[in-house]
């Protein structure tokens with residue numbers, strides 16, 4: 001009997017690998033992750049990471065992404081997801097649309113060849129994707145709720161609250177809960193950079 005390569009066990013008993021090197025549970029979790037990872041990756045990049053928008057076909061910036069305070073945690077989860085999928089970092093010039101389309105193609109490809117993959121021991125390198133996709137969905141649900149940001153209020157230095165856009169493409173709002181100051185969208189990037197620099201200086 002072959003046991004699940006991820007080391008799964010039920011009450012201390014190793015679980016049988018029924019799908020190549022994976023047990024039934026890990027196999028269906030992996031399929032779920034491959035189906036959900038592209039959207040999760042897009043979301044992590046779209047809303048929580050500030051970067052210039054580039055056209056899919058070229059490098060001509062047309063407009064800025066909705067500015068959001070840089071979120072190191074969201075950044076890292078996305079990078080780790082991509083690492084699990086490819087062993088590489090997400091190319092810096094990719095915007096969230098590019099990340100989505102590349103991830104979609106890749107996950108679909110892996111999904112189509114899953115039967116082969118699960119019969120190779122390397123499938124274990126892909127397994128972190130399950131936990132990371134869950135983590136991404138849990139911490140950064142696609143249906144967003146207002147949440148505190150790392151960006152201090154420029155007026156009073158209290159915590160600011162991120163208000164998700166009401167509709168796709170709508171404006172993000174970051175507002176101070178103490179004094180009510182709202183960071184103007186065009187200043188968001190400036191303050192985010194400032195906060196980043198200050199944070200780095202304290203590390």
Ligand SMILES: [Zn+2]
Nearest residue numbers: 004008023026
């Ligand atoms: Zn398993």
Ligand SMILES: [Zn+2]
Nearest residue numbers: 153156176179
């Ligand atoms: Zn304030």
